[in-house]
Amino acid sequence: MKLTLISFILIAPFFTACNSKKNVEEVTTEHVVIEGEELYEVIPPPPEFKSDFDNLDDWLTNICENEPPTKPVKNYNFGLFESPDEHTIFFVGLNKYTNENSSSTRVDYEPENMYFVLPKTEYSNLSVEQVKQRLTMQLKEFVNTTKFKSSYLAEADSVTTDFGGKIWPK
Template sequence: MAQGQQHKNKAVKTVVIYGQDTVTEDDIGPPPLNLTSQFKTLHDWLVNICNSNKPKKAITKYNVDLFESTNDYTLCLTGVNTYVKGDDSFVKIEYTPQNLYYRLPVSFHKGINRQQVLMKLMLELEDFTTTIEFKNSFFTRSNAIVFLPNGKKIWPK
């Protein structure tokens, strides 16, 4: 069972697992409807994140999420840490880049289905982890980068 509520400009989602343990997760809302990207490519967006505001504390995992609507895909990147207290876990978003969202250009997904979009995104994200920008970035101090739509690790430490 999941519940959602607003908390300090972030939504909070509580999920009960096995009737006993609870996991409370910070949740970023969808991108603004009028979002326009200043980046031409996914690579440009990721390089910008690597070169801009760095996390103020250690981040254990970065999540790349995907917001979808009719003929529109927007990526979102956050850094999270998990805290455990008794039977409860708290997943806190403790890093959001200045350019939190990246709307994919129509040319990226034109003529392909959702599954093909996900595969194409995974390949491009995995390719980025081989670049010098990635290797010299704060991302490598984390334990993993996960693509949330399919739960697959883009990069494990």
């Protein structure tokens, strides 16, 4: 009986620590997206992340003018990380790889400024659905600009979002 009680006392903190770690991991999960039947993952920005840009247009302009990918990208995608305090949009380049047994979608391009924290002044009073609708509208407007059309982004087959579908087909 003493051996069982001592074993429980020694092992219980281990299980508690494992359960605590599991809860932390659930809070900081990766952004996993199903594109058709394919999956790709994007790691969220660190908790202390701050945007270098004042608005979405400045961020998009930076993406267009800087850091083109080093290899061809078929699809550029915008996604959204949501939290109670803020929304962060991200941008990546995706390519699909297929062989005789399987296929996979991989993130082949991550610009240095791949994240942008949406300004609270513009987005804080909106529901998540309204945030997604506004972003989709703003991105569709952006892909119609000369800035976009003269950038490396226009060379891709498509530009999509995780929340609004295709916003630009070639």
